[in-house]
Amino acid sequence: MMESRETIIERAEEAVLHTYNRYPLVLDRGEGVYLYDTDGKQYLDFAAGIAVQALGYHYPGYDEALKDQIDKLLHTSNLYYNLPVMEAAQKLVKASGMSRVFFTNSGTEAVEGAIKTARKYAWLKDGKTDHEIIAMNHSFHGRSMGALAVTGNEAYQAPFRPLIGGIRFADFNDLDSVRAQINDRTCGIILETVQGEGGIYPASEEFLKGVRALCEEHDILLILDEIQCGMGRTGSMFAWQEYGVMPNVMTCAKALGSGVPVGAFVLDEKTAGASLAPGDHGTTYGGNPFVCAAVSRVFDLFEENNLVEHVREVGAYLEQRLDELVKSFEFLEERRGKGLMQGLALQGRDAGEIVAKAQEQGLLVITAGGNVLRLVPPLVIEKAHVDEMIEKLTAAF
Ligand SMILES: *Cc1c(COP(=O)(O)O)cnc(C)c1O
Helix, strand or coil: CCCCHHHHHHHHHHHCCCCCCCCCCCEEEEEECEEEECCCCEEEECCHHHHCCCCCECCCCHHHHHHHHHHHCCCCCCCCCCHHHHHHHHHHHHHHCCCEEEEECCHHHHHHHHHHHHHHHHHHHHCCCCCEEEEEECCCCCCCHHHHHCCECHHHHHHHCCCCCCEEEECCCCHHHHHCCCCCCEEEEEEECEECCCCCEECCHHHHHHHHHHHHHHCCEEEEECCCCCCCCCCCCCHHHHCCCCCCEEEECHHHCECECCEEEEECHHHHCCCCCCCCCCCCCCCCHHHHHHHHHHHHHHHHCCHHHHHHHHHHHHHHHHHHHHHHCCCEEEEEEECCEEEEEECCCCHHHHHHHHHHCCEECEEECCCEEEECCCCCCCHHHHHHHHHHHHHHC
């Protein structure tokens, strides 16, 4: 017999370091776009493990790829070649139109790799070691020391200083503020194409094109963090593809493996040929055959099932339904987002409290910075699931 929810939570708190204030929910299994807790209660999942479970749970064809790979080979290290890593890398290159991939175990590691790439690129040009990176206020890039250094959040940074040096901050969607931080030491500009954690703010076209042009002008690398907004979530495979720009470095993670821990940083042709070289970077696990078998199958399933097209269709419907909600509830200030990455900004009601109320109704949603309700469902949801979410969220309100 399974232990009670209370006992499991109590025992978890005795053994797991308390770095999260967790909701009192013990999740047990998933099916489609629903999760079930240990008491058998069903939840419609509009959180997707923080934008990870793009395919939901047990999507046809996904589990089989993992099971087959378990039976063959889990891990080899990066000292040798293997088939899944080659296939996963080729598919990521094809989907992005970029040139070379380095697989990591997480998003924060992908950001570390991107930072090292920018530093090495500049070092090869002038041999100096004082290069700077420009990052955005209210950004989120991860919790390791380099990624934290470019994360524009005082509360996250304060106890851990000194972080890596040479980071300057500018305002998102304010080109002049970026321009003001550029000098002859600048080697990279990092930003999320759609800010996630910071409150769901898409980059304006003018801003992103302007930053791209500044990077050209000064031979600076543009690093776009697509860890949350990438992999089809906004209605194109990568969010920057809608803007007609290409980064020099892109970071991926979250939905890349749709449930297995994997990330990547991807370089364009120019950067791949003039940055990291043998000996400069490495990882024991990163991109092992197991996770790459998942990545490879994820790309196949996206293509076979036209998932990006599906996101555009369901995303438009989600936007329409959320806009109706904003009209009917005074405390809903505005909707922001693209496709299946949406935020509802609240005023006078606490987002965390509504998340808890939604759980009572059998709906999982999460929060984002600045009192925002964040909706990042599996990309495979149907319009009927949007209707069900609206009904449950309305009850929670
Ligand atoms: C989640 C996230 C990260 C960090 O990824 P981890 O896998 O948690 O290290 C970095 N950047 C963005 C935009 C994210 O949403």
